[in-house]
Amino acid sequence: MANPKRYAMVLDSRKCIDCKACVVACKAENDVPPGVFRNRINAEHGGAFPRLRASFDPEQCHHCDNPSCVRVCPTGASFQREDGIVQVREADCIGCKYCMIACPYDARFFNEETRVVDKCTFCAHRVDRGELPACVETCPSKVRTFGDLTDPRSALHALLESRRYRVLKPQTGNGPQLYYLL
Amino acid sequence: MREPVWEFLIVNYLFLGGLSAGIFFVSAFCTWLQTDGKPVYPRIARTGALLAPWPVALGSFLLIFDLGKWWRFWKLFVIFRWESPMSIGSWLLLVFTGITLVNLFAWLTEDERNALFARIPARTPGRARILALNRDLGSWKRRLAMLGFPFAIGVGIYTGVLLGAVQARPFWNTNLVAQLFLFSALSTGTAALILARMVEKGPRDLAEFRFLYTLDICLILLEFFIVLPYLIHGQLSVLAVREALSLVLGGPFTFIFWGLFLGAGLLLPLAIELWEFKPVLMGSGTLHITRGLAMTAAGLVIFGGYVLRYVFVFAGQASGFR
């Protein structure tokens, strides 16, 4: 049997122009109801006129290695696939929202239409067909690189080897798998 | 600040679960304490046995009602996940509620049991089998008390573990929260019994009140000496914890924490109870029981227990890592 994959995403935030194409693509791809989002752009503005600074960090579920959301789920509805993708099995979720509270990244939300908890799936349905997540495919400025960490030939690997990066809130011990290039 | 995910229903449920645990614990303690083969404080034991099941039953109902898909709640009982405090807690609640109900039944007098069973309509299917359940369980009282102890403690502490286990919320992520909730649960239970014994007519049994007061004073003090280390320890901890504590140290929850919980809900009733207890402490007489004061103190303890849950549920959710 082949080694299990480990999917992750590298984000080159400096290329992000806050166009929100990824946000729209995700909503369309995954039928996310109005008012809630599976991904977002964290915008930060600083400095004083005329020297202004703006930074945009796209964020979504980090598909943590050691996901606290999965740990606290009483029914096992939140689970981690072999390939690292963290999912919510809709049929098992009772909507207790414990996982929402346990996620340090506030990546989860309550879906009023399905009455269960929802979040980014890394577009697992597309990935399983060999395609890229919708946000990755859409991004006009090529901020996002998706791939398998265990595959040394992947573009993701090359980026992490050649560039410096950080992850968000490493101190929570969740082992987030969104890598932000510096 | 992020929007709270868990709201008042959860606050109510944490409070009610703890209240039942406390009432049962004190009642069971009074059943277990015996001289000459008889419970020392049978009236507290009985009052507690009759009251204990209801708050937790109401609380569980609220909890289920709060689920996105409440009709799936049975899934909690076909899957057991030891890593999830909610999974452990659901089982604890189920068993505990069962024990409190059997225990209530054991404390019913024969007349009460007969009256209860007489209400079953004649055409209920399986009536004969239900009637066969009308048995005297009086001799089980002490065994039920002992069986219930660990579950009452479990329910009292687990509401705190439920929050404390969430490492993403620094306001909660300490084991002190579990102890604090436990002592608060036991204290609100004791206060509820003081109230219940007060409203009942007839002569007051001073020994009973002396017992309840002693217990409550100890519990309030224990609670207080958990709040202090909680604050001190947090202040000496990492930035995220200090920031979380700033929610009650100058932040939006400051008044609720210091004024309503610590002041009105803990120290004020402690002062009243100590005042009533003073003659005993000084060795100069028996305790006063001023009805108004005693009921105020007990009411404040219960209020404080509620505010504690409120502050923790909401401040905890407002806390996070940056």
Ligand code: SF4
């Ligand atoms: S980011 Fe949150 S929801 Fe996603 S895997 Fe990590 S803990 Fe779970």
Ligand code: SF4
């Ligand atoms: S809301 Fe659903 S996925 Fe989240 S912890 Fe509860 S049962 Fe699990």
